[in-house]
Amino acid sequence: MIRVMLVDDHALVRMGFRMLLADAQVEVVAEADSGEQACAEYPRAKPDVVILDISMPGMGGLEAVRRLLAQDPKARVLVLSAHEDTAHPRRVLRAGALGYLTKRSAPDALIAAVTAVAANKAYVDPQTAQALAMAQVRGETSPAEALSEREFSVFVQLARGLSVAQIAENLKLSPSTVGTHLYHVKQKLGTANQSELTLVALNWGLIEGNPGSQPR
Structure with a gap:
């Protein structure tokens, strides 16, 4: 039986995943509602797979x-996601994640993804894989590709409406x-303020919804 940790800030979402996984004989050994809690719980839970929401x-x-x-x-x-x-x-896989699955995927895709990742195999849902391939063929790149890994993290959090103090914490x-x-981000993206950064992020699908809210 595959042992997983569910990491999502919505309890109802975790419950739905837990029920779906139970039907596939996958055991949820731990749950967390934040990245901070996941990092704290991981050594104790020792799951085969961590299923983690990016937002x-x-x-x-x-x-x-x-x-x-x-x-x-x-x-x-x-x-x-x-x-x-x-x-x-791109960023997630570069950071070391083995799998990437959009939440629009069919339920059986989650089982396939968990099974693959548990076997230490990479998994990217077909829709995302096609988008990545076509972007490479067409030479399409997001402005955010110019950012370093840390700059990208700062950029996304700022675009969501967080303050410098909150991002620092x-x-x-x-x-x-x-x-x-932040200075380097503005220079690289050609933006002058937080509103322009948010607009860039929205236009390229890097955030959803209103600034200051967590996208789902």
Whole structure:
């Protein structure tokens, strides 16, 4: 039986996944509602697979992937996302996640993804894989591709409406370091303020909904 940890900030979402996985003989051994809690619970739970939502309050999913892999380089992480851009899957897989699945995928795709990742095999849902392939063929790149990994994390959190102080707390950085990253982000993206950064993020599908709210 595959043992998983569910990481999502919505209890109802976790309940739905738990019921779906139970039907496939997959055991949920731990749950967490944030990346911070997931990192704290992981050593105790020792799951075969971490199923992790990329859009959560706090450090968020991308940072959680990095920290989980820093804790355990052999950690097997499957990221779930409501985003349909190509920047997030690129970043997530580059950070060390084995799988990436959009929440629009059919329920049986979740089982297939968990099974593959548990076997230490990469899994990307067909829709995302096609988007990545076509973007490469057409030479399409998001402006965010010019950003470093840390700059990207700062950019996304700022675009969601978080303050420099909140981002510093979430990413365990000093406010001055966040300010430096923010300066470089603005320079690279040709933006002057937070509103313009948010517009760039919305236009490229990097965030959803209203600034200051967590996208689903």
